[in-house]
Amino acid sequence: MSLIPIRPGSPFGTQPERSDAARNRERLLQAARDLVAEHGVDAVTMDMLACRADVGKGTVFRRFGSRAGLMMTLLSDAEAEFQREFIFGPPPLGPGAPPLERLIAFGEARIKYVEEYGELARAAAEHSPQNRHDAPPVVLWHRHIEMLLREAGLDRDPWLLALSLGATLDPERMLHSLRAHGVAPERLAASWRELVTRLLKDC
Amino acid sequence: MSLIPIRPGSPFGTQPERSDAARNRERLLQAARDLVAEHGVDAVTMDMLACRADVGKGTVFRRFGSRAGLMMTLLSDAEAEFQREFIFGPPPLGPGAPPLERLIAFGEARIKYVEEYGELARAAAEHSPQNRHDAPPVVLWHRHIEMLLREAGLDRDPWLLALSLGATLDPERMLHSLRAHGVAPERLAASWRELVTRLLKDC
DNA sequence: ATTCTAAACGGACTGCGGTCCGCTTAATAT
DNA sequence: ATATTAAGCGGACCGCAGTCCGTTTAGAAT
Incomplete structure (x- = not known):
């Protein structure tokens, strides 16, 4: 459901x-x-x-x-599961951990998600920038990241910053790194950790 | 040319x-x-x-x-001009300024570029992840960002970090912020400045 | 001027996503 | 049971990107 x-x-x-x-x-x-x-x-x-x-x-x-709609439907269970985890699940992904740790865990979870469902996710976003950036799940991720940024004390336009971070985790991009360039998932995760850690340092 | x-x-x-x-x-x-x-x-x-x-x-x-190829051709003059500016042009975009300032200027120039040629750039990248991420100009931007990160002393996988920053400056994404959400270009620029400034703080 | 050939040409053709609209049928009211 | 009707159905149809292949032609060689 x-x-x-x-x-x-x-x-x-x-x-x-x-x-x-x-x-x-x-x-x-x-x-x-x-x-x-x-x-x-x-x-x-x-x-x-x-x-x-x-x-x-x-x-x-x-x-x-549309074709994209079909793919979204095929993804919806996995997507719902993912949402459940970062909203209600156990820390560090779910509530209870400090924001930086939650952010790191979010990126790692996203990477695993893309490893498993990346092709579907890519197909679900194809041929519609509207759909790609404003689909309900995408908006929810962004709001989540924005909230974590705020909690961490980042008050300078956290919404746009969340969009930037979201871009880093974009399925098509990550899939391309993984598949076309043979980047290991762990390396992606390490880079994400580095990025958000530096970003939230002394706020 | x-x-x-x-x-x-x-x-x-x-x-x-x-x-x-x-x-x-x-x-x-x-x-x-x-x-x-x-x-x-x-x-x-x-x-x-x-x-x-x-x-x-x-x-x-x-x-x-292909259609994308046509659009790239239509863009090639503007693209070459942009390349010339950040490679040979006057600081802070060109060489001579400290890396952080060059990075900031790079983002600002990119935003102006997208304001002017965004639709073409989007069309040039459509329907081909290969083309989208590995087209020669794109690779060049990434190398440029990577170089600036290195110069600034960021030695932890600067290539992947450059990819992340590149994702933030992606034409389709920025165009969507500008057009669909009515975000002012200055606000995008400010967010970019904030992002890279924080990222390069004490390296 | 004539011949030769590889490059260039053009437009019919394919495959795909997506739409349209007349027909069918499940569910409801009588 | 019968009538009503709106939701559901199907497949011909459209527009588009991209391919194929028989024909034409520019330019070199003679």
């Missing part, structure tokens, strides 16, 4: 979804997961998905809106 | 370009500039360009390779 996007079917004023629609949604999600597992994220096309799920193409787009 | 990409026609071992090819290139570049001026970068399609330049579509792609 996702925290930020309200899944269709969740009755939040809206009526529940029709039975055939529900069945098709399950079929589509299953087919999508299978295709991704078989061919990799980038090779999956919307026609292919429609065909595999034995459903019209219009149905696919009615459900997910 | 661009510093990094060797323009077709520059005889670097290769023979000069055929006269009809040269004529078509000029026609295409002129048409492209006109179309961008008339309709905006995002509305210009490759078919439109071929039609306007009275040239086959194949010719357009033979010339520029």
Whole structure:
């Protein structure tokens, strides 16, 4: 169950979804997961998905809106889990630790996330700057970072600074470092630690 | 004349370009500039360009390779000018000033660049992570930042740190802040100054 | 001037994401 | 059971980036 996007079917004023629609949604999600597992994220096309799920193409787009929307849906469980961890989970990622340590842990968690779901995350952000920067989860990360910066005493435009730090953790960028340049995850994490440590020194 | 990409026609071992090819290139570049001026970068399609330049579509792609390639070509003069300034120009952007000041000036220059050419820069990076992160100009900026970090005494993996700082100055990101969120350029510059100042404090 | 050839050309073609709109059907009211 | 209706459905269709390949032509060699 996702925290930020309200899944269709969740009755939040809206009526529940029709039975055939529900069945098709399950079929589509299953087919999508299978295709991704078989061919990799980038090779999956919307026609292919429609065909595999034995459903019209219009149905696919009615459900997910776009390719990016499909990928976001596929990510939503992992995303919700990640959100839960840094909002409610145990320190140092969750509340209870000093802000610098939480920030370091946040970056490390993000790196692990990208190692596991990077391709999906990249595909979910493709072809829409709007979606890329203002999708609810992204906004939430930024607010989280901003809050930690404030807690650490950084009062000079923490929002923009949070955006900069967010840019460092951008899935596409990190994925590119990891895959194309063969940078080890630990090295990324060390660099992140160095960055935020220097940034928060004596505030 | 661009510093990094060797323009077709520059005889670097290769023979000069055929006269009809040269004529078509000029026609295409002129048409492209006109179309961008008339309709905006995002509305210009490759078919439109071929039609306007009275040239086959194949010719357009033979010339520029892709839409991104076209945009890079349109940018190349401005890009070369920018490179000249931070490599050979007067301080604080060019050599002669202390590294922190050069870094600050670099960010400010980048922001001005994005204000003026942001849409082109965004279009030049679209649809190709490879191109986006490893295009020669991008690599050059990163090396420049890395060098300044080293000069300032930052010896802990300056290459990755330079990548992070580069992410902050990414055209798409800055453009999004400027346009979608109405952030003033001065505010972006101030945030950049704050970021690098803190980062280089007592090294 | 003629021949030769590699470069350049053009436009039909493909594959993809995304839209449109007439048809079907699940759920509800009677 | 029957009628009603709005949500859901499907696949033809569109626009775009990018490819392919048969044809043309500039420029060199003779």
